[in-house]
Amino acid sequence: MSSSAVDYARQNHPRFLDELKAFLRIPSVSTDPEHKSDCRRAAAVLAADLAAIGLQNVRLIETAGHPLVYGDWLHAAGKPTVLCYGHYDVQPPDPLDEWLSPPFEPTERNGNLYARGAVDDKGQVWAQVKALESLLAATGKLPINVRVLMEGEEEVGGEGIAAYVASNPPDLKADFALVSDTELFAPGLPTLCVGLRGMIYTELEVRGAKTDLHSGMYGGAAPNPFVSLAQILARLKDEDGHILIPGFYDDIIPPSPEELAAWRSLPFDEEHYRISEVGSRQLVGEAGYSVLERTWARPTLDVHGIPGGFIGAGAKTVIPAKALAKVSMRLVPGMTPAKTFAQYKGFVEKIAPAGVDIEVRLIHSGDPCLIPVDNPYIQAATRALHEVWGKDTVFIRSGGSIPIVGDFDRHLGLPSVMMGFGLPDDNLHAPNEKFHLRNFELGIESVVRFLEEAGR
């Protein structure tokens, strides 16, 4: 299907790329106070471009940290409204000596554009903005109503946007969100992420003696919180990866047979994944579930660290007074943080060995998220992606969470279309981050056609 906006995008692509390079040259490292003004400069450049292409009400929204960038175009009467999201901040470039070209001097090489932020997320932000420009320039309007909300703190926790979204301001009223901060499952394979795991992150504290004791003098009579903690943890998950908390699996809504069949057809090589991504002797997990099911659609329990005892070099013969395990669980659709935490806490309290006191604390939590594949905006996205990429969309999930997606859902009631154009080997958060140049082009076209489809 022809599209004058796509034609415009193709004709103007060299300029779009030049503009992206200029955007990437701004070292908007959000975690580094020395780059505070660079973050603001990146926000200003983005805002200026939004205004230049024809968005209205463009402004910076101040937060406790780096500002949000807002703009809108709301003249598509009777059409839905999309909230376009991305982030202009980037990870630190360290370690610098591993970059083949300077991180803030965007360099084309092997069909890729190398720079910090190339794919995460400035390149994807620019793809959204240039799609809007193409539509406005080629047709004088947008096919649907558009609000743009970009943040500058995604890499440092996103507190500013979270607070703003939680306040549910009138200018975020929309029908769905377009989140461009994900990747294709494989090169050339149009991909939508439709599910995210939720989580509870907890601390499990075990206290024994009132003070640290000498293990020679008291060993055998004084409770050892580390041993008790190990005994508790070993009863939470067996060696087959099965979680032993009563009721833990009760409410899970499993993926549909169609979704599972689709996952099985994805180009995924478990042995390659084991060797190149994990690098362990073997993969672990629940029998009867594929790796993709285990990481996307099954809950897990992980221990992240056990502070509290002697962690120096050599030997110290101490029975520590307390031990603390950082324990998190990933939740899948059907599960809720509150119920899972209550089950976990109750079980731990029940199995706590004699002699110790325990305390279970919830540090933070997030709901799992699942966008039905038959959602009309997901359907519109698949039609658009097929037009651009010539292939059927694959629906994947992510084992992690994207907090803003949960925030959009919880506070604004918006389903998110997670349409991203990165590749699995794009070196996010690592040296030599890149954006495949062809994906930048097709990303712009994908957003153009998605908004056109959403407006039909």
Next chain:
Amino acid sequence: MSSSAVDYARQNHPRFLDELKAFLRIPSVSTDPEHKSDCRRAAAVLAADLAAIGLQNVRLIETAGHPLVYGDWLHAAGKPTVLCYGHYDVQPPDPLDEWLSPPFEPTERNGNLYARGAVDDKGQVWAQVKALESLLAATGKLPINVRVLMEGEEEVGGEGIAAYVASNPPDLKADFALVSDTELFAPGLPTLCVGLRGMIYTELEVRGAKTDLHSGMYGGAAPNPFVSLAQILARLKDEDGHILIPGFYDDIIPPSPEELAAWRSLPFDEEHYRISEVGSRQLVGEAGYSVLERTWARPTLDVHGIPGGFIGAGAKTVIPAKALAKVSMRLVPGMTPAKTFAQYKGFVEKIAPAGVDIEVRLIHSGDPCLIPVDNPYIQAATRALHEVWGKDTVFIRSGGSIPIVGDFDRHLGLPSVMMGFGLPDDNLHAPNEKFHLRNFELGIESVVRFLEEAGR
């Protein structure tokens, strides 16, 4: 039985006490480089006194750290030779604001002498030296041959004396050692410590992925070394304190029925111990064994800390690449570090969960030690103690180790008579350390009579 040396000691006691106070005023804190010259000064004062009372070959023996002090008197032909041991260094006095009188200004109060080092170990060193003085001054000779070897690094690991003893120099040739660095089981109760537990201190490393991984992305498929470690640790010791390593208990030589009967008659209040010393909800350990048996005559397994993961505040969603447990076992007579370590290592390797690599390392070890109650020097000591204290000696053990006792045994073949005069509430290593004044007096008399008995 009358003893002119005891008479001398009683007559000269005020001076002995003044000398001890002067000795205590030297802040010989071995761990603090700022007190290096004070340590040397304490060594020099001690050496000068050994020479003044009539010992020969008195000298400082240099080490990599603080010097040893040596002196001898070897003119009791046909009589055995004792090696007298103590240490002139002290713990730091912190926290200073909890002292009721300054730590290096010895103060008499409530029948006690308060000062850092009062009981650990300068007061006990001085008791030995003043006993030698009393014997030499009252009789012109010593009842047995005597070598004195005092160290200045006991509170920092005792490396200097360990190296010196390991070289087995001719001037340490003796028949037994007198170690005065222990305490009475209860006030007024003459006590000899005749057993020490040995130990192996190990590191158990568990490695999963080649690098830290995001627990959202990889949770459910990547091995979690902390979970695996907990599973291993939980299989080493059950909730009743029973160690599950095959063969672990096989070689134990249990205490004799007489020794057990004697322990049962000791004034020991388990509930008081739980509340005032341990301060835990309840005591733990193997069913069927008293607390004294558990801590003196039963092996244990303790975990001291688990470095390797996320130990900061808050939440980090990481699956650490590795986890490391500091695990030690206390050994009792019959057990050997080599065999126990081999059993432990073999068992851990056998039960290691799938997906992880493990490595078990021995950091250090020490043999258990048991001096037979019918050893002639122990027997001599009991006769001497009865003479002085008017009571039968109680034989106790210690759950910890005194490395020098193992070194004397291993390198010099010497049994140690661990005859000390501290009290359980003497605040070793804590503010308001004290030495009961009466115990200083009776300690001198005990050493006098012990050497007399040993020479009969």
